[in-house]
Amino acid sequence: MSFYQIWIRSFADGNGDGIGDLYGVYDRLDYIKSLGVDAIWFSPVYPSPNADYGYDISDYRNIHPDYGTLDQFRKVLDRAHELGLIVLMDLVINHTSDEHPWFKESCKGKDNPYSDYYIWRDPRFKGEQMLPPNNWYSQFEGLAWEYCETRGQYYLHVFAKKQPDLNMDNPKVREEVKGIMRFWLDMGVDGFREDVITYISKNPALPDGNPLLPMINGLPHYKDGPRLMEYLQEFREVAREYNAIQIGEAPFTPVKTAATYISGPDRVLDMMIQFDHMTADCIMTEYVWHRFMLTKLKKAFTKWQNAMNGRAWNCLYLENHDHPRVISRYGSEKFWRESGTCLAASYIFQQGCPFIYQGQEIGMTNIRLRSIDQYNDVSTINAYHTFRRHRSPESRMRWIHVSSRDSARTPVQWTDGKYAGFSTAKPWFRVNPNYKRINAAAQEKDPDSILNFYRRCLALRKETETLIWGSYKEYYPRSRKHYVYERSYLGDRYLIVCSFAAKETKERLPADWAKAEKDLVIGNYPFSTSDILHPYETRVYHMR
Numbered sequence: 001m002s003f004y005q006i007w008i009r010s011f012a013d014g015n016g017d018g019i020g021d022l023y024g025v026y027d028r029l030d031y032i033k034s035l036g037v038d039a040i041w042f043s044p045v046y047p048s049p050n051a052d053y054g055y056d057i058s059d060y061r062n063i064h065p066d067y068g069t070l071d072q073f074r075k076v077l078d079r080a081h082e083l084g085l086i087v088l089m090d091l092v093i094n095h096t097s098d099e100h101p102w103f104k105e106s107c108k109g110k111d112n113p114y115s116d117y118y119i120w121r122d123p124r125f126k127g128e129q130m131l132p133p134n135n136w137y138s139q140f141e142g143l144a145w146e147y148c149e150t151r152g153q154y155y156l157h158v159f160a161k162k163q164p165d166l167n168m169d170n171p172k173v174r175e176e177v178k179g180i181m182r183f184w185l186d187m188g189v190d191g192f193r194e195d196v197i198t199y200i201s202k203n204p205a206l207p208d209g210n211p212l213l214p215m216i217n218g219l220p221h222y223k224d225g226p227r228l229m230e231y232l233q234e235f236r237e238v239a240r241e242y243n244a245i246q247i248g249e250a251p252f253t254p255v256k257t258a259a260t261y262i263s264g265p266d267r268v269l270d271m272m273i274q275f276d277h278m279t280a281d282c283i284m285t286e287y288v289w290h291r292f293m294l295t296k297l298k299k300a301f302t303k304w305q306n307a308m309n310g311r312a313w314n315c316l317y318l319e320n321h322d323h324p325r326v327i328s329r330y331g332s333e334k335f336w337r338e339s340g341t342c343l344a345a346s347y348i349f350q351q352g353c354p355f356i357y358q359g360q361e362i363g364m365t366n367i368r369l370r371s372i373d374q375y376n377d378v379s380t381i382n383a384y385h386t387f388r389r390h391r392s393p394e395s396r397m398r399w400i401h402v403s404s405r406d407s408a409r410t411p412v413q414w415t416d417g418k419y420a421g422f423s424t425a426k427p428w429f430r431v432n433p434n435y436k437r438i439n440a441a442a443q444e445k446d447p448d449s450i451l452n453f454y455r456r457c458l459a460l461r462k463e464t465e466t467l468i469w470g471s472y473k474e475y476y477p478r479s480r481k482h483y484v485y486e487r488s489y490l491g492d493r494y495l496i497v498c499s500f501a502a503k504e505t506k507e508r509l510p511a512d513w514a515k516a517e518k519d520l521v522i523g524n525y526p527f528s529t530s531d532i533l534h535p536y537e538t539r540v541y542h543m544r
């Protein structure tokens, strides 16, 4: 099974106001189906003040007016189902918006029905000086605590100030979550992608974190917390009633821990979105950038492939709305088509479910805006200011160009026409100026395009048991140029060769593959039997 992710604001505008919406999605469902995927994951489409573009929800049971109505959503859902596509919603329950009615009530005082819905604590005092309850930083904005005058207490926000963390230890909050799940499942939705789900149980003592670490110093006290399993089991029961899929987002979760959530018949989640392979050009987060290292990427791939083999199912992805575009990171804008296709083969044939993020299938690349004021994303702006003491504005802008989440959030480039065919009105965010060259319409016509390569890979994967069920084996893990892996199943074997070199290199094949009769079933250059690989060449061999 494979997924297509929609970040709706930038997907396609159907009503001509410059903002992507459900009308635009409806019109593109056939396109999504034509890719060969089986499912759609919608990043949040709910009402939201957009402090974090939908990940700050102010009403869990409605659609943001910018995107349409519940009726329009039902139409999209029904049509998707007719096309054989299942639909997953984003379940964001670690936090709400501060404009959610629960929070507004909770702020009012300590004795209303919502007063215990969030994580409130009294201030600490150092002499006269009032301090927050602990020293945690928020991942998005300054400290993780904000003072509320009316209540005389601080509330916790692991992300932006406008994203107060829910108190999942309160059984009423968990009942609300189950109610929200039922609301969408009753409508016919097929499951959820669950946002930072491994953060929902905090260490109740809320101890100080390491004062030297920026942004994530509280992490050990709110990730994989003491009651997480218990809560996930509760939510799993609801999902079971509906046979719904649950995919949990789990930043910084090690493989061993991940396996405890996603393996076996009593698993509490079906799959996990892990982050290991997204740090092949950075340290922990894209904002601390270094040169891309293929060996780091391969190590992460292989670690998860081996650990999950026979136990659980991997989420395979290279892009989503939280990461800059992968060609600009792990590939090469110069060898744009070649590296875009090579990257596709590097992950689609691994064991697990491939995810494709809107625009990835046409090889969209990073945008480079001149000044930080032109960026929208709260975490991009925070990173720019966090490093102000260490780096000049120019050098910080260079980092933003390689790291910003906004690069994944520019309007999808459908045509080479005005506003890239995304809208008839001026789009809410800048279109990448390369849309005349990089757009879906041009690639539809070109059999060798990145778009058609994705289609070929997904089709091959779907019809090939070995590429679905087969075991995984990596060759030459120390090579800094090539990524070579094999899938095999009941004697049937495929070898995927990916060159990450920007020049010609000699192909190295395992001895039995070199000798064997084999077919080249997919490649991104004209088929040849030469043992010279072109820049970013990929070849998928099948042993006869």
Ligand code: NOJ
Residues within 6 Å of the ligand: 052, 055, 092, 159, 195, 196, 249, 321, 322
């Ligand atoms: C993970 C989401 O993918 C990201 O976009 C969001 O900013 C944070 N969680 C907070 O909800």
